[in-house]
Amino acid sequence: MTDGKGLFVTATGTDVGKTYVTALIVKKLREAGHSAGYYKAALSGVAKTAAGFRTGDAGYVADVAGIAQEETGNSVSYVYEKAVSPHLAAKLEGNPVKMAVVMAAYKQALSRYDYVTMEGSGGIVCPLRYDDDAQLLLEDVITALGLDALVVADAGLGTINATVLTVDYMKRRGIPVKGIILNRYDAADAMMRDNKKMVEILTRVPVIACVKKDETAIVIDAATLAGLYG
Numbered sequence: 068m069t070d071g072k073g074l075f076v077t078a079t080g081t082d083v084g085k086t087y088v089t090a091l092i093v094k095k096l097r098e099a100g101h102s103a104g105y106y107k108a109a110l111s112g113v114a115k116t117a118a119g120f121r122t123g124d125a126g127y128v129a130d131v132a133g134i135a136q137e138e139t140g141n142s143v144s145y146v147y148e149k150a151v152s153p154h155l156a157a158k159l160e161g162n163p164v165k166m167a168v169v170m171a172a173y174k175q176a177l178s179r180y181d182y183v184t185m186e187g188s189g190g191i192v193c194p195l196r197y198d199d200d201a202q203l204l205l206e207d208v209i210t211a212l213g214l215d216a217l218v219v220a221d222a223g224l225g226t227i228n229a230t231v232l233t234v235d236y237m238k239r240r241g242i243p244v245k246g247i248i249l250n251r252y253d254a255a256d257a258m259m260r261d262n263k264k265m266v267e268i269l270t271r272v273p274v275i276a277c278v279k280k281d282e283t284a285i286v287i288d289a290a291t292l293a294g295l296y297g
Contacts, residue, residue, distance in 0.1 A: 071177030072296035074245070075214040077187040077205070077237075079229035083221040084250035086124045088278060089186045090131035091285040092217075092292065096182050097132055099289035104180035105134065107143045108169045108208060109157075109188050109195055112150030124186065138179075144172045154194035154203075164195040164203055166211065173212055182296050185214065191233050206240050215243040215297055220266070222252040222259045222277065227266055234270040245295045246275035253279065 076092070078085035089105070096103035105128045113123035125142040128134070145164050147156030157163045176183045187193060187205050196203040209216065216237060220230040226249070234244050247266060253259055254277070263274050275295075276287045285292075 071179075071181055071183055073173070073177060073183045073185055073212065073214050074296045075185045075187065075209050075212075075216040075242075076219060077191045077216055077233070078189070078219040079221070079226065079233045080190045083219055084278070085186060085219045086127055088219045088248050088250055088285070089184055090128040091278065091282070093128055093132035093134070093184050095285050095287070095289055095292055096184075097134075099293075101289070101293060102179075102181040103132070104138065104176055104183050105129070105132070105142055105186065106173055106176045106183055107186045107188070108172075109145040109147070109153035109164055110143045111147045111153055111156045111188065113146050114148055128186075141172055141175060144168050152194060153188050154197040157196055158198065163198060163201070166201075166203060166208065169208055170211060182293060185212070191218075191237055206237075206242060209242055210240070215245045215295065217245055217275075217295070218247045218272075220247060220249055222249040222256075222262060224258065226262050227269065230266045231269045234272055244270075244272050246273050248285075249274055249277045251280045252277035 076085060076089045093103050093105055107125060110123050147160055149156040149159050153164060191205060193205040195205060218233055220226045230247060237244050249263060267274055276285050278285055
């Protein structure tokens with residue numbers, strides 16, 4: 068049995084900065100001296116080149132967090148060239164996601180690192196596979212791996228609705244939400260300050276960090292961050 072711990076990072080939707088924030092999380096842990104790594108089940112919109120995964124989300128996280136090239140080989144189980152939902156990319160490219168493969172890869176990551184941050188694809192409602200043989204949603208993977216989660220949300224207009232709906236969906240499916248991280252946050256903006264307050268009130272989940280635009284570090288104690296993993 069491995070002693071490694073994991074945490075899942077999802078978002079309120081596409082392009083809110085989930086990979087950016089995930090990279091800062093892994094970076095924070097590694098800079099604090101922790102053995103921390105990254106895993107993603109399926110990645111879409113990446114051309115398969117000699118550069119490997121370092122051209123996609125996994126490569127970005129590795130570069131920011133200081134993960135060596137030789138450590139990234141198994142950081143993503145399924146890579147698709149089409150920039151569409153994984154279930155559609157899998158159909159178009161003939162390479163469907165298999166739960167057993169994802170579980171094995173995740174367990175391998177746990178055997179290598181003390182803290183594994185698993186990043187989702189898009190928002191929480193994301194079909195990874197949907198065909199006649201199997202229907203696999205992102206939430207099925209989170210549940211099967213027994214992971215708690217963080218939700219990344221944009222700090223701007225519309226985030227109250229998007230964040231409350233995301234957290235409510237996850238709670239209804241039994242996925243523990245440990246915290247919310249607001250990205251592109253500006254403390255001088257009255258709306259963003261109010262968004263933070265209302266999100267916490269309506270979700271009953273704490274905003275554990277607010278990340279300013281183009282920030283190079285996440286402002287949260289490394290020990291507190293590590294304590295979210297289970």
